[in-house]
Amino acid sequence: MSDKIIVYYSRADENYMNGQLKMLDKGNTEAAAEMIRQLTGADMFRIEQARSDQNRNARPKLKSYPESLDEYSIIYLGFPNYWGTMPMAVFTFLEHFDLSGKIIMPFCTHEGSGIGNSTKDICRICPNAKVGKGLAIRGSYADKSEKEIEKWIKE
């Protein structure tokens, strides 16, 4: 077992690529998460909502959680930018755990807004975690971002 885990949210079925709604085989954030796994050997956990509604400020129920995050020191947290921040399901996830003392490394895919307010929101929810420099990847280029991801992991 690794002391690192990649926790991510990603949806293959609802994707804006250069302004158009597209169906993909694999979500953009998932593509980035898999590259991080190859580079770090970290464990992986996918955040899934029990229902697919995405109301602003709602806290959707999640299908499951990892039993514990105690053994992990680094959490790579991946998500698409939704309206300038993280999907609400990621808020639900972060609020479920006490992440004091953990290092959280946010990585985000987006279609133009970059990482938005998400880093600020993570710091607010997890005041005693160390939040590292976030990585923002243009969603449509996620599968071509290996070099960028590698550089970010090394830094």
Ligand SMILES: Cc1cc2nc3c(=O)[nH]c(=O)nc-3n(C[C@H](O)[C@H](O)[C@H](O)COP(=O)(O)O)c2cc1C
């Ligand atoms: C509900 C919704 C809201 C979004 N809001 C933004 C946004 O505010 N800014 C942005 O740059 N991209 C936005 N996007 C685009 C996604 O961030 C982008 O397509 C991302 O790569 C999707 O990742 P995924 O395939 O892992 O789900 C939005 C997409 C959806 C479905």
